[in-house]
Amino acid sequence: MNRREFLRIGGMSMMALVLGGCGLSSLTGESSGGQAGSSAAAGTAASSSSGTAAAAGGKTLVVYYSATGRTERVAEVIARERGADIMKLVPSPDYTEADLDYNDASSRVSREHDDASLREKIQLQKAVPDNWASYDTVFIGYPIWWGIAAWPVDAFVKANDFSGKQVVTFATAASSPLGNSGKLLAEMAGGKGSWQDGTCFTGSLSDAKVTDWLKSLKLSN
Numbered sequence: 262m263n264r265r266e267f268l269r270i271g272g273m274s275m276m277a278l279v280l281g282g283c284g285l286s287s288l289t290g291e292s293s294g295g296q297a298g299s300s301a302a303a304g305t306a307a308s309s310s311s312g313t314a315a316a317a318g319g320k321t322l323v324v325y326y327s328a329t330g331r332t333e334r335v336a337e338v339i340a341r342e343r344g345a346d347i348m349k350l351v352p353s354p355d356y357t358e359a360d361l362d363y364n365d366a367s368s369r370v371s372r373e374h375d376d377a378s379l380r381e382k383i384q385l386q387k388a389v390p391d392n393w394a395s396y397d398t399v400f401i402g403y404p405i406w407w408g409i410a411a412w413p414v415d416a417f418v419k420a421n422d423f424s425g426k427q428v429v430t431f432a433t434a435a436s437s438p439l440g441n442s443g444k445l446l447a448e449m450a451g452g453k454g455s456w457q458d459g460t461c462f463t464g465s466l467s468d469a470k471v472t473d474w475l476k477s478l479k480l481s482n
């Protein structure tokens with residue numbers, strides 16, 4: 262989906278609706294609004310102390326990028342339910358509100374959308390998780406930007422070797438589906454790892470939506 266198409270289908274108004282009050286407010290224990298990022302220190306995998314625990318044998322890491330907090334909230338539910346570690350991806354430099362303004366053709370996201378070479382230059386404060394080898398399941402979450410994964414996630418995927426890991430992608434968006442976003446990331450991983458598309462959460466969300474989706478996954482652990 263290109264920028265014009267996204268704007269044309271009313272992505273803006275849908276986002277206002279989603280972010281304006283019927284979004285993830287029912288997810289427990291979460292504050293609303295603001296930049297992503299209270300629970301997991303920048304780029305640091307933090308252990309989740311509660312939850313229903315990962316199935317025997319498997320250690321799970323939930324890695325996510327979130328510009329405005331929605332994907333973060335989903336990631337936190339996944340980590341809690343799986344007893345997983347969680348790591349937030351933080352671009353360096355991080356995006357300001359002005360940077361994220363896709364209505365402004367000269368904003369950072371608009372320029373990066375129009376010129377793929379700019380996306381390749383994006384760096385993360387930390388791209389390689391601590392104890393990467395210890396994880397056999399990795400959830401990767403991101404907002405959909407113009408129909409694909411928000412590009413800060415690319416740098417994480419390119420920086421790590423997914424050999425032997427099962428990978429599940431998930432996203433949040435105003436209205437778009439997961440689309441090809443997961444497949445494109447799997448390609449960036451050089452065909453390493455066993456990737457499966459998860460889902461894209463749109464509209465009103467709840468803990469139950471996330472936990473029901475988790476139950477529907479066919480995971481090896």
Ligand SMILES: Cc1cc2nc3c(=O)[nH]c(=O)nc-3n(C[C@H](O)[C@H](O)[C@H](O)COP(=O)(O)O)c2cc1C
Pocket residue numbers: 262267272276297326327328329330331332333361362363370403404405406407408409433434435436437
């Ligand atoms: C630059 C940009 C592009 C976006 N493109 C889309 C899109 O193509 N389709 C869509 O449904 N939502 C789009 N959105 C909305 C976000 O995907 C949505 O608000 C998401 O839930 C935000 O997640 P976050 O709070 O974790 O950043 C876009 C948002 C931004 C900032």
